[in-house]
Amino acid sequence: MHRFANPARFLRMSAVILPWSAVSAALFIAAGLYFSLFASPPDYQQGETVRIMYVHVPAAWMALSVYTMIAAASGIALVWKHPLAHIAAKAAAPIGAGFTFIALVTGSLWGKPMWGTWWVWDARLTSVLILFFLYLGHMALMNAFEDSSRGERAAAILALVGFVNVPIIKFSVDWWNTLHQPASILRLGGPTIDQHMLVPLFLMAIGFTVYFVPVLILRMRAELVARKVRIARMARVHAAPDVLRAAPGGTA
């Protein structure tokens, strides 16, 4: 039973964290939206399209940091066999894929008026598209095997190998010529954008980060319950071999 000790502690802690994180995510995003859409100036060159930045940049940061979290969880799962690590990686992948999708689509909507094109196959855009496919591949592998522990291992290895893409995305704007602008916030020497634009950007970034917490908890809980269901069904199949013979696959 010691294997379930950690999930039990997780359930207790997450019950406390869940309401607080949900409320603070809503507050940060509401404040972020107010500053993004009302209380910040248009850009002197980009006009009102600069407001796309306040969803695009936080979503892109989340795309990278969720992937980093998945890679870390996968490493922990493979090395220390922590029972929650695979569950955390599995629960986080669709959220990361969602943020990557938002970053790609809002980037496209920003690129059309400012660059004159929805899409270019340059280093930044292509590497983020690859990140999106890595997320999809991770989700597909998780469910690709009858034996779910094989899927978990395969997905964990994909997550670790694919982590090479994260620094490539981060530095793609410095290493290659690209339409995408270089970093203006997370750079040596401090941010180069106006204070009035930093406020909504950081509020939204904090809001997106805190949003990740309750959604991750809900998904991890669902996975823990799904495992319980699987174990209970298996126990019943083993306890009643007649049922198995009468209706193969009916109960499992």
Added chain:
Amino acid sequence: MDTVSQYLAMGGYAGFVWPAYGIAAAVMIGLLAQSLSALRARENDLSALGEARDKTGPAER
């Protein structure tokens, strides 16, 4: 009213700014809703299993 429509026009970029916010909201709210309903579905599965066992005992059915 004029200022409202002027605001909504986003300096002529309404067709880019509003869809960007709309898609972000749709994805994030959709993910939250899907996560909630998945958790509820799994919990229903579990309680259904528990009830079935209470009625027939673990060795039958």
